[in-house]
Amino acid sequence: MSARAVAARTVAGLVGDFHREPAYRGLAEALRVLITDGRVPVGVRMPSERELTEALQVSRTTVTRAYAELRDHGYLVSRQGSGSVASLPESRAFRGDHLLFPGDARADEIDLTCAAANAGPGILAAYERAVGDLPAYLGGSGYYPSGLPVLREAVAERFTARGLPTTPEQVMVVPGALSGVAIAARALGRRGTRTLLESPTYPNAIATLRQTGTRLLSSPIGREVADVADLLRSLDQVRPDLAYLVPDFHNPTGHLLSDESRERVAARLRQHGTVAIVDESMVELGLDGDPMPLPLAAHLPDAITVGSVSKPFWGGLRVGWLRAPAERMDAMVRSRLSLDLGVPVLEQLVTADLLRNGAPLLAQKRALLRESREAALDALAVHLPAWQVRRPAGGLSLWCELPAAHSTDLLPRAADRGVLLAPGPSFAPEGGLDRFLRVPFTQPAHVLTAAIERLAEAWKETLADPLGRGSSEPTMVA
Ligand SMILES: Cc1ncc(COP(=O)(O)O)c(C=O)c1O
Numbered sequence: 001m002s003a004r005a006v007a008a009r010t011v012a013g014l015v016g017d018f019h020r021e022p023a024y025r026g027l028a029e030a031l032r033v034l035i036t037d038g039r040v041p042v043g044v045r046m047p048s049e050r051e052l053t054e055a056l057q058v059s060r061t062t063v064t065r066a067y068a069e070l071r072d073h074g075y076l077v078s079r080q081g082s083g084s085v086a087s088l089p090e091s092r093a094f095r096g097d098h099l100l101f102p103g104d105a106r107a108d109e110i111d112l113t114c115a116a117a118n119a120g121p122g123i124l125a126a127y128e129r130a131v132g133d134l135p136a137y138l139g140g141s142g143y144y145p146s147g148l149p150v151l152r153e154a155v156a157e158r159f160t161a162r163g164l165p166t167t168p169e170q171v172m173v174v175p176g177a178l179s180g181v182a183i184a185a186r187a188l189g190r191r192g193t194r195t196l197l198e199s200p201t202y203p204n205a206i207a208t209l210r211q212t213g214t215r216l217l218s219s220p221i222g223r224e225v226a227d228v229a230d231l232l233r234s235l236d237q238v239r240p241d242l243a244y245l246v247p248d249f250h251n252p253t254g255h256l257l258s259d260e261s262r263e264r265v266a267a268r269l270r271q272h273g274t275v276a277i278v279d280e281s282m283v284e285l286g287l288d289g290d291p292m293p294l295p296l297a298a299h300l301p302d303a304i305t306v307g308s309v310s311k312p313f314w315g316g317l318r319v320g321w322l323r324a325p326a327e328r329m330d331a332m333v334r335s336r337l338s339l340d341l342g343v344p345v346l347e348q349l350v351t352a353d354l355l356r357n358g359a360p361l362l363a364q365k366r367a368l369l370r371e372s373r374e375a376a377l378d379a380l381a382v383h384l385p386a387w388q389v390r391r392p393a394g395g396l397s398l399w400c401e402l403p404a405a406h407s408t409d410l411l412p413r414a415a416d417r418g419v420l421l422a423p424g425p426s427f428a429p430e431g432g433l434d435r436f437l438r439v440p441f442t443q444p445a446h447v448l449t450a451a452i453e454r455l456a457e458a459w460k461e462t463l464a465d466p467l468g469r470g471s472s473e474p475t476m477v478a
Contacts, residue, residue: 004041004043004044004045005044005045005046005047006040006044006045006046006047006086007047008047008048008051008052008054008055008056009055011031011034011040011046011047011052011055012052012055012056014034014039014040015027015030015031015034015056016030018030019125023058023059023062024061024062024063024065024066024069025066025069026125027056027058027062027063027066028065028066028067028069028070029121029124029125030121031046031066031070031075032070032073032075033118033119033120033121035070035075035086035087035088039444040086041086042086042087042088043085043086043087044085044086045082045083045084045085045086046067046076046083046084046085046086048083048084049063049064049067067084071084074087074088075087075088108418109418109419109420110418110419110420110443110447110450110451110454111420112419112420112421112422112439112440112443112451113420113421113422114440114442115251115252115395115396115397115438115440115442116310116311116315116396116440116442117311117365117368117369117396117442117443118314119313119314119316120314120361120364120365120368121361121364122358122360122361122364123313123314123350123354123361126350126353126354126357126358127346127350129353130346130349130350130353131346133349133353134345134346134349137345137349142345143341143342144173144342144343144345144348145333145336145337145341145342146171146172146173146333147171147172147173147174147321147342147343147348148173148345148348148349148352149168150348150349150352151173151319151321151348151349151351151352151355152168152169152171152172152173152321153168154351154352154355154356155168155171155173155307155321155323155355156168156170156171157355158355159171159295159305159323162292162294162295163294163295163298164294164295164297164298164305164323166323167326169326169329170323170324170325170326170329171321171322171323172321172322172323172324172329172332172333172336173319173320173321173342173343173348173351174306174319174320174321174322174336174343175318175319175320175340175343176308176310176315176318176319176320177279177280177281177306177307177308177310177320178204178205178208178320179320179339179340180279180304180306180307180308180320180321180322181205181208181209181244181277181279181306182208182211182212182339183322183332183335183336183339184277184304184306184322184324184332184335185208185209185212185214185242185244185277186212186335186338186339187328187331187332187334187335188241188242188275188277188304188331189209189212189213189214189241189242190212190213190214191213191214192213192214192215193212193214193215193241193242194214194215194217194238194239194240194241194242195209195214195215195216195217195240195241195242195243195244196217196218196219196234196235196238196240196242196243196244196274197209197216197217197218197219197243197244197429198218198219198220198221198231198244198245198246198250199218199219199220199221199427199428199429199430199432199433200221200252200253200399200424200427200428200433200436201218201244201246201250201251201427201429202246202251202252202279202281202427203422203426203427205244205279206429209244214241214242216429216430217234217238217240217429217430218234218428218429218430219231219233219234219235219238220234221250221253221255222255225255225256225257225258225393228257228261228264228265231265232264232265232268235265235268235269235272235274236268236272239272239274240272240274241273241274241275242274242275242276242277243269243274243275243276243277244276244277244279245265245276245277245278245279245296246278246279246281246282247262247265247278247280247293247296248280248282248283248292248394249282249283249285249286249392249393249394249395249396250282250395251281251282251395251396251397252397252399252427252436252438253390253392253399254390254392254393254394254395254397254398254399255392256286256293256392256393256394257293257296258293259293259294262293262294262296262299263299265296266296266299266300267299269300269303270300270302275302275303275304276296276297276300276302276303276304277303277304277306278295278296278297278300278303278304278305278306279306279307280295280305280306280307281306281307281308281310281311281320282311282394282395282396283295283307284311284312284362285311285312285366285369285394285395285396286366286393286394287366287369287370287373287392287393287394287395288393288394290393297323301325302325302328304322304323304324304328304332305322305323305324306320306321306322306323307320307321307323308320308321309351309354309355311396312358312362312365313351313354313358313361313362313365317347317350317351318343318344318347319343319347319348319350319351368444369396369441369442371445372441372442372443372444372445372448373391373392373398373441374445375441375445375446375448375449376398376439376441376445376448376449376452377389377391377398378449379448379449379452379453380398380400380439380452383452383453383455383456384400384452384455384456384459386402386403387400387401387402387403388400388401389401396440396441396442397438397439397440397441397442398438398439398440398441399436399437399438400436400437400438400439401435401436402435402436402437402459404435404463405434405435406434406462406463406466407423407424407425407433407434407435407436407437408423408424408425408434409462409466410423410437410455410458410459410462411423413458413459413461413462414454414455414458416458417454417455417457417458418454419451419454419455419458421437421438421439421455422438423437424436424437424438439452439455
């Protein structure tokens with residue numbers, strides 16, 4: 001059977017302008033991205049070398065070497081009578097590291113347990129530039145427990161540009177935002193410390209804060225974006241020592257606190273002497289071009305802020321930062337040294353490059369996310385009209401309210417159809433939320449549409465015959 005083909009001019013249009021130094025590498029990278037993100041679907045026959053050479057107006061050697069590189073890495077396979085067919089390497093490395101459903105993946109599996117996108121174009125080129133900068137560091141020990149000066153400066157500049165004046169000495173580079181949460185919580189919390197979390201919230205932060213032995217208390221967050229009444233009430237009742245807050249395109253709801261809400265929340269935190277750990281993981285993922293409010297820490301000088309390049313660029317970098325008031329930095333560094341001694345130098349160089357030059361890549365990522373968000377919203381409206389969903393102004397996921405509390409029962413049914421999701425209760429610090437389901441829109445639009453069609457079948461079956469049991473397996477959720 002001959003494979004479906006993609007025309008040379010379509011591929012040339014999708015490839016667009018690629019990195020030319022050297023051209024074959026740039027072309028191979030551009031084609032790899034098209035295949036991994038599904039714009040050139042796996043199984044499709046690629047144009048012949050001659051056709052692509054003509055369509056791209058490059059030398060034949062460029063195309064021959066690009067194809068050879070893709071073949072070497074498993075992105076093209078040659079099939080008798082079908083030419084070169086788009087493929088994915090046999091490695092499962094790009095799949096979610098899911099503890100929930102170990103074992104072999106089905107060929108048509110769609111993993112929506114993690115709200116995290118792939119690297120996208122341009123990340124490999126940033127690595128290549130960073131390798132060029134690396135020799136300057138090889139003469140040293142390579143240990144930078146607070147981070148490379150060049151990266152601390154770039155992070156401080158970004159905070160300052162966003163309206164929160166920051167010096168490099170107030171920045172510590174850490175292996176991801178979650179690590180920043182752990183460092184801050186270990187520095188500030190002890191057994192008996194009262195820590196307030198939003199409900200729902202990011203599951204791994206719940207686990208991290210729980211590990212510190214602090215007493216976790218949760219506050220519902222309002223259904224509407226601007227509604228902080230519940231949070232203010234909880235702050236008055238609990239008077240917590242610590243609060244973990246995600247004010248920017250909150251995971252999972254996508255809520256963005258307005259400037260006015262930030263002022264009100266900050267005033268209440270100050271009044272009760274609560275130290276906030278502010279997680280800004282999603283702050284760069286505004287999708288509608290609206291102006292951003294000031295960072296919460298601009299209203300709250302004592303706050304600890306964490307962020308990372310995982311969501312705007314790539315989770316595989318494992319680079320984030322922690323920003324603290326100068327007088328708290330010593331405590332943060334001590335806490336950090338009990339965990340690790342720093343982040344790999346190469347990844348820090350890549351991150352510094354992306355923070356300074358990555359705006360075009362971020363614009364592309366936002367455009368893809370917008371497309372995926374719309375596809376997911378459209379598919380939900382058509383196939384699951386009884387589910388209530390808001391259109392978030394940014395972030396990576398939709399938070400769906402189901403007409404019945406069966407999110408956990410739905411999961412095995414969805415998994416039977418090859419769709420993996422994290423249930424609502426994973427996001428609940430104190431249980432509940434089985435009426436909710438997070439649907440990340442980090443996959444390409446056509447993949448999400450297919451996932452939601454299958455989810456609708458699974459939902460119909462669940463309503464007809466709820467299992468009354470969910471999975472008790474731990475979920476790896478990002
Ligand atoms: C709110 C929030 N914080 C932290 C993280 C983890 O980020 P990192 O990869 O930087 O540790 C995530 C990932 O989903 C997140 O949503």
